[in-house]
Amino acid sequence: MNGADEPLLIAEGLTKWYGRQLGCRDVSFDIHEGEVLAVVGESGSGKSTLLQILSSLMTPDAGCVRYRMRDGVTRDIAALTEAERRFLFRTDWGYVHQDPAAGLRMAVSAGANVGERLMAIGARHYGRIRGSALDWLARVEIDPDRIDETPQNYSGGMRQRLQIARNLVTAPRLVFMDEPTGGLDVSVQARLLDLLRGLVAELGLAAIVVTHDLAVARLLSQRMLVMKGGAVIESGLTDQVLDDPREAYTQLLVSSILPP
Amino acid sequence: MTVTYNFAYLDEQTKRMIRRAILKAIAIPGYQVPFASREMPMPYGWGTGGVQVTAAILGPTDILKVIDQGSDDTTNAVSIRKFFGRTAGVRTTTRTADATVIQTRHRIPETPLRDNQVLVFQVPIPEPLRFLEPRETETRRMHALEEYGLVQVKLYEDIARHGHIATTYAYPVKVDGRYVMDPSPIPKFDNPKMSDCPALQLFGAGREKRIYAIPPHTRVASLDFDDHPFERWRHPGRCALCGADDSFLDEVITDDHGTRMFVCSDTDFCEARRAAGHGPDAPGATAPDPARGTEASHG
Numbered sequence: 123m124n125g126a127d128e129p130l131l132i133a134e135g136l137t138k139w140y141g142r143q144l145g146c147r148d149v150s151f152d153i154h155e156g157e158v159l160a161v162v163g164e165s166g167s168g169k170s171t172l173l174q175i176l177s178s179l180m181t182p183d184a185g186c187v188r189y190r191m192r193d194g195v196t197r198d199i200a201a202l203t204e205a206e207r208r209f210l211f212r213t214d215w216g217y218v219h220q221d222p223a224a225g226l227r228m229a230v231s232a233g234a235n236v237g238e239r240l241m242a243i244g245a246r247h248y249g250r251i252r253g254s255a256l257d258w259l260a261r262v263e264i265d266p267d268r269i270d271e272t273p274q275n276y277s278g279g280m281r282q283r284l285q286i287a288r289n290l291v292t293a294p295r296l297v298f299m300d301e302p303t304g305g306l307d308v309s310v311q312a313r314l315l316d317l318l319r320g321l322v323a324e325l326g327l328a329a330i331v332v333t334h335d336l337a338v339a340r341l342l343s344q345r346m347l348v349m350k351g352g353a354v355i356e357s358g359l360t361d362q363v364l365d366d367p368r369e370a371y372t373q374l375l376v377s378s379i380l381p382p
Numbered sequence: 383m384t385v386t387y388n389f390a391y392l393d394e395q396t397k398r399m400i401r402r403a404i405l406k407a408i409a410i411p412g413y414q415v416p417f418a419s420r421e422m423p424m425p426y427g428w429g430t431g432g433v434q435v436t437a438a439i440l441g442p443t444d445i446l447k448v449i450d451q452g453s454d455d456t457t458n459a460v461s462i463r464k465f466f467g468r469t470a471g472v473r474t475t476t477r478t479a480d481a482t483v484i485q486t487r488h489r490i491p492e493t494p495l496r497d498n499q500v501l502v503f504q505v506p507i508p509e510p511l512r513f514l515e516p517r518e519t520e521t522r523r524m525h526a527l528e529e530y531g532l533v534q535v536k537l538y539e540d541i542a543r544h545g546h547i548a549t550t551y552a553y554p555v556k557v558d559g560r561y562v563m564d565p566s567p568i569p570k571f572d573n574p575k576m577s578d579c580p581a582l583q584l585f586g587a588g589r590e591k592r593i594y595a596i597p598p599h600t601r602v603a604s605l606d607f608d609d610h611p612f613e614r615w616r617h618p619g620r621c622a623l624c625g626a627d628d629s630f631l632d633e634v635i636t637d638d639h640g641t642r643m644f645v646c647s648d649t650d651f652c653e654a655r656r657a658a659g660h661g662p663d664a665p666g667a668t669a670p671d672p673a674r675g676t677e678a679s680h681g
């Protein structure tokens with residue numbers, strides 16, 4: 123079986139309740155290798171809930187997530203052992219948190235932050251680990267001279283770029299991002315988006331990017347899902363959805379946020 | 383008024399409970415077994431974990447040695463030795479070769495241990511992953527899933543900061559190819575002695591309520607990097623009293639003017655050598671180079 127045509131990840135009927143509060147309902151889609159999918163919607167629409175289910179940080183009440191592993195076999199992630207799931211999470215996946223402090227070890231150096239995943243999968247050559255870290259710092263435009271500083275000294279934009287490097291060092295095929303540019307100044311956002319766009323294209327990454335910023339969706343993604351009240355109300359090619367929204371809600375979103 | 387203690391202070395039921403934990407620890411080398419640590423008539427930090435382990439394994443014919451930083455004469459060592467002399471009436475010794483049970487803080491004796499000896503370590507912090515991951519639930523999961531990248535991160539930081547692995551005490555080891563273990567704050571000089579040791583090694587942490595073990599003849603490997611391999615370290619030079627050039631040395635201040643000398647930290651080893659005629663003027667003896675300070679403070 124040649125896997126390249128098969129979806130990388132398939133979501134089927136994902137539903138999550140927090141007690142009586144709906145998180146998300148009956149979300150289905152799939153994503154292929156190298157594809158960037160944006161998930162947009164207002165606050166409370168269920169974007170983060172969906173991302174956490176997809177990345178196995180949370181279990182859904184109904185539905186399943188299937189993922190095509192590096193060996194080409196597509197598996198239900200709920201059926202993986204905990205060890206397999208954690209291994210997947212720190213090798214073939216990346217997860218970029220909105221708050222970099224949640225995704226970094228703030229007390230250890232930038233080099234160790236980047237090298238940790240390599241060490242976790244058995245790298246035992248200091249010189250090579252450091253070499254990869256230097257390489258990755260350069261690729262996310264962090265001065266390699268600052269490799270031994272902790273991210274405590276870094277600006278918000280640098281921390282976010284460090285978090286990205288830390289995730290990409292194991293060459294994941296899929297990266298989850300929850301508001302990766304949230305909380306940053308506009309000019310810093312633009313630089314980060316540029317960088318992300320370049321990396322995603324260069325590495326052929328698949329990414330699922332949660333954002334309430336339609337400009338982010340426009341710049342990064344080929345396809346998008348629009349969520350409202352926990353459900354996907356519209357989906358399609360990003361340019362099509364943004365230029366010619368079908369749902370009244372999406373029209374409202376587009377007209378209120380995107381300059382013409 | 384006379385107070386009578388049960389043999390070795392603890393009641394038999396408590397000893398059985400501790401022995402069960404010890405047996406489990408021996409069955410899973412390097413794994414930290416929780417146990418219901420008891421209040422002991424001494425403060426935490428004085429070896430209550432080690433004392434409970436010793437109390438649980440001691441028999442009337444045992445011969446006990448207690449050392450603190452290699453010495454039989456510190457307050458801590460003397461009071462624990464007295465404690466068991468009083469509550470168990472066992473014979474005590476300072477000679478490593480004569481002891482059947484050795485309770486220790488911060489050292490492994492220089493004299494090689496043999497089978498039928500038990501070395502009991504006092505442990506302040508049993509969790510080797512604690513310094514980077516404070517959550518107990520998470521460190522347990524890491525042990526269960528053998529996720530030990532974090533220990534390597536610590537060693538990476540050492541090299542990045544100091545150019546070499548600067549950890550000199552409580553240097554992490556992997557036991558029998560499986561569990562990463564904190565050997566307690568012994569100098570890394572002692573680490574190789576743990577591997578393939580004929581004696582049973584037991585570790586007791588009182589405040590943290592954990593017991594772990596290295597069964598006799600178990601492989602114990604100090605963690606490192608391929609290009610920064612584990613290295614033993616002792617202060618270079620000879621003991622100023624017995625001339626030994628292969629023992630772990632302590633720095634002692636000998637007067638009010640800051641005069642220093644380096645002597646064996648293992649007092650029994652040093653005395654035995656002197657009794658056998660060794661002295662500081664051994665051929666080729668050199669004074670330790672004072673410019674090279676010790677790498678780590680004694681903690």
Ligand SMILES: Nc1ncnc2c1ncn2[C@@H]1O[C@H](COP(=O)(O)OP(=O)(O)OP(=O)(O)O)[C@@H](O)[C@H]1O
Nearest residue numbers: 140143144145164165166167168169170171172334
């Ligand atoms: N842990 C929780 N307990 C209870 N309700 C929750 C919990 N997390 C989320 N919710 C609710 O589920 C719904 C979806 O929340 P979610 O965080 O997924 O939205 P979101 O689209 O990410 O919002 P935002 O843009 O504000 O981050 C909301 O009504 C939210 O209040």
Ligand SMILES: [Mg+2]
Nearest residue numbers: 169170171300
């Ligand atoms: Mg959210």
